[in-house]
Amino acid sequence: MVSFFICLAILIVGYFTYGKVVDNTFGPDDRETPAVSINDGIDYVVMPQWKLFLVQLLNIAGLGPIFGAMQGALWGPVVFLWITFGTIFAGGVHDYFAGMLSERNNGASISEICGIYLGGVMKDVMRVFSVVLLVMVGTVFAVGPAGLIVTLLSNNGVTGALASKEVWLWIILAYYFIATFISIDKIIGKIYPIFGICLIVMAIGVAFGIFTNPAYTIPEIWSNFHNMHPAGTPIWSFMFITVACGAISGFHATQSPLMARCMKSEKQGHLVFYGAMVCEGIIALIWAAAGCSIYEVTGGLSTGLQEALKAGQSAAIYDVCKKTMGGIGIALAMLGVIACPITSGDTAFRSARLTLADWFKVDQASYSKRLIICVPLLAAGAFIGHLDYSIVWRYFSWTNQTLAMIVLWAASMYLFKEKKNYWIAVVPATFMSAVSCTYFILAPECLGAFLNRKTAEGATIYNTMLAYPIGILFAALLLIIFLRATKKQTSKA
Template sequence: MISFFICLALLIGGYFVYGKIVENTFAPDDRETPAVRINDGVDYVVMPKWKLFLVQLLNIAGLGPIFGAMQGALWGPVVFLWITFGTIFAGGVHDYFSGMLSERNDGASISEVCGIYLGGVMKNVMRVFSVVLLVMVGTVFAVGPAGLIVTLLKNGGVTGMLTSSEMWLWIILAYYFIATFISIDKIIGRIYPLFGICLIIMAVGVIFGIFIHPEFTIPEIWSHFYNMHPKGTPVWSFMFITVACGAISGFHSTQSPLMARCMKSEKQGHFVFYGAMVAEGVIALIWAAAGCAIYEVSGGLSTGLSAVLASGQSAAIYDVCIKTMGSVGVALAMIGVIVCPITSGDTAFRSARLVLADWFKIDQNKFSKRLILCVPLLAVGAFVGHLDYSIVWRYFSWTNQTLAMIVLWTASMYLFREKKNYWITAVPATFMSAVSMTYFFCAPECLHLSTTIAYPVGLVLAALFLGIFIYATKKQPKPAKN
């Protein structure tokens, strides 16, 4: 339990110390923001800072820091270290620069931002990556809540059509269409901050539930500093891919432009982007602690947690809420784990609309132009929603972290051009390159090579990417500061 509190303190301290270093490196100023200058009443709308923070948290969170962190707990409390240091030195940096670089470029989607600093080829790669990732995320955040709704209804004795996952999936997709289509301040800006608060309350309820039940004990990192995964899945790089949203997630870079288009001042970025990532890290840390504390360990392995996760994400989350908070947990599970993922899913589709709009230069001020993009996006989402969920999630995980890698390299090139300390992003970019490339070579859904091959190849490729970046900085003229 002591190691949990140490990690929690490091996360909070990281916001004030390292987060400030990141902000000072970027150096926000008093220039007019896109929300003020453009203000189209649809996507560019000024919102208060507290709303921006809560909406950003809700957009980037969903089921990611909950179910992903519980899956990460299969490796044992060593996952606390990845959540803590990943959030401070990688995730927070990634989210801050993705949001602020979008803000500096008229609220452009992340694919367009990457194109500005990494060239046209990378812009097109990122366009495809972004749309595919966003559709997968939106679909994952529809299928998961639909399953949990059915679980809750069945446990409550409800039968018949209301327990059909198919029906709830279509209801959620219909809501997605509405929320993706209308102005950002009509639903998202008004009620999403309330759901963001619910997400925080649910996490607080889980950790207090662990403390008040003497049978639950959070294990210490130093006494369990080994691989506890019951299947023997390696820590590197599987854990770093599995726990994404609670440490670093490329999906966040697709969401940050939504709030970048709604900020009144650049100086809000530290609280909105870096702050929301730290809050998500805290939520992930709590859920990882729950996974480690509640379920039995036999033979030094997390066998009990493995069994509950096998029953599905909705059932696993429901089980934690019931065991830590009782009947109150059911209500919080309904709000926090049904509503919150749905709200992340609709903003995923909204972001996909904006990526396509930037890509094909389609003006989004008119209803008809938004319909042109919304209808096919949701149709694809409906198709993906009927695929094997576990397969969709596995491909999402690798795509997600590869996107984060590219965004960090983009930020590094920006900092180089501005004659600023680019190592603050180049170091995590190199690390995430090693994570992503190693996983690509050894994961079952990718090349599925042995770790003997995948590990050195992943590290060599990461070093190669760093070398290419350094070479590119040597070849480019260094423009003067503005």
Template sequence: IIGRIYPIFGICLIIMALGVAIGIFTHSEYQIPEIWSNFTNMHPKATPIWSVMFITVACGAISGFHATQSPLMARCMKSEKQGHFVFYGAMVAEGVIALIWAAAGCSIYEVTDGLSTGLSAILANGQSAAIYDVCSKTMGGVGVALAMIGVIVCPITSGDTAFRSARLTLADWFGIDQGKFTKRLILCVPLLAVGAFVGHLDYTIIWRYFSWTNQTLAMIVLWTASMFLFKEKKNYWITAVPATFMSAVSMTYFFYAKECLNLGTKVAYPVGIIIAAVFFGIFMYATRKQTKAAN
């Protein structure tokens, strides 16, 4: 049932993003900073850009979470040819939306001594408060209505797809048929119980773990796709290069972040790059080994 209204949710979120973009340019008081004139770390606490930015942007950069939805989407498509438009198109669209919101954060809020103090202040009240504030300033009353929809819709759709994907994944692992309602409950009840427990934890911490897990999952999927493309004798570089990059992102954050190993940038930067290089080396070794075996 909820799948029938998903398109409406999607349209609302796209309209909200477009409204924010138009609102920025129609309000003379909002100026998007020139990137080359402000190519510095503007975080008030000097949090390093690499690789925290990619973890923070999360789905707007690259999304392992979206990769987990491929079994669901594949069952909804009539042809494999639709995959390019559905998956690639969705990620490009989300990337554009992420850029719009990044532009809003840079242009609307006060910058003090080269630091984004205004944005940090509004985010202290929660991400929903920032969404409400941006929509209100760029679109007025209409923006407030769209912001309310967005704040409600995003958790609902994310939660629904996450639980649904987890249920189907577990069903595939353990061979539990999902045709009967009772079989679905066997997996739904414990999953919802875990969700209820997580829901009482600090979401600022949960989000950081989710973001890192999301990017790490993207890394794994990219390496998997690279090997698949190699075996299919297709251009695997289109995924192997991003896989190497995301390996560096994920591993650097794991060694740097306070909620992970908290070893600082002096350790995290070189270790992250080295591990990414090792992963790339393992992949190249595996491809050459299979090539020799085939010959």
């Protein structure tokens, strides 16, 4: 348990120290923000700082820091290190610059930001990446809650149309349409802070339940510094992709511009962007600790957690809340696993609308022009919602972290052009480049389908001898390209 508290302390101290270094490096000032200068009453609306923080937290979180962290716990308490240091040195930096660069460019979506600092080709790549990722996120966060609602109703004797997953999927998509279409302060600004508080209370309740139950002991990192995954899945780079939202997530870069359009002052960025990421890291740390402490470990492997996760993400979260908080936990779990993904799903579609609006220069002031974008987006979501859920989720994971990698390179170039310390973004950008490339080679849904092999018993033998060196070389190549680009620009100057 000591290592858990050390990581928790590092996260909190990291917000006040390294987070301030990042903030000072950017240099927020008193210029007029887009929320004030544009203020269209739809997407550009001034919100108070406390509300910005809670909405940002809920937008970037969903079930990411909960279920992703629990899946990450399959590798054992070593996941604490990635959540802690990933949040401070990668995720916090990523989210801060995604939000603040948007704020400095009239609330532009992240694809447009990447185009400004990385060129037109990368702008087009990011446009496609962003829209695909956002539609997948919105769809995943519609299908999951629809299935859980049906399960709850069926368990309580409800039959007929109300117990149909298809019906609830369309109901959720209809809500997404409304939330995506109307002004940001009508639903998101009023209700989401409440759900943000519930997300925090849920994590505190889980932590309290673990600490007060003598049957649960959070294992120490130094006593379990090995791969505890029952399937033998490599820590590098699968754990770094799996945890995602609890450490760094490209999805966050698509959400940060929403709040960048609602800030009254640039000086709110430290709390709203870096602070929300640290808060999410703390939530992920607690849920990873739950996965490591509540379930049985057999032969040094997380076999009990593996069995719990086989029942599905909603069932696993329900089980943790029930064991740590009892009846209150069940109520919070139901709120969390239904409301949290839905609230991230609708902002995903909203971000997709704004990305397409920026892309095709479609003014969003009129209802008709918003409809032109909203209807096809939700139609695409409805189509993807009927595909295999597990396949959509797996491709989302890699797309998500690849987008984070690109955003960090854009932040690096911005800092170079501003003659500021670009290494705070270059180091995590290089690291995530290696992670993304290695995963693409090893993952079964990517090149791993051709490069890995199976044993007679059906176990996967990952081709790490090939993937690890290629991942490192790819990251080194991008670093060299970046440094050469900076050298050329310096010479021209």
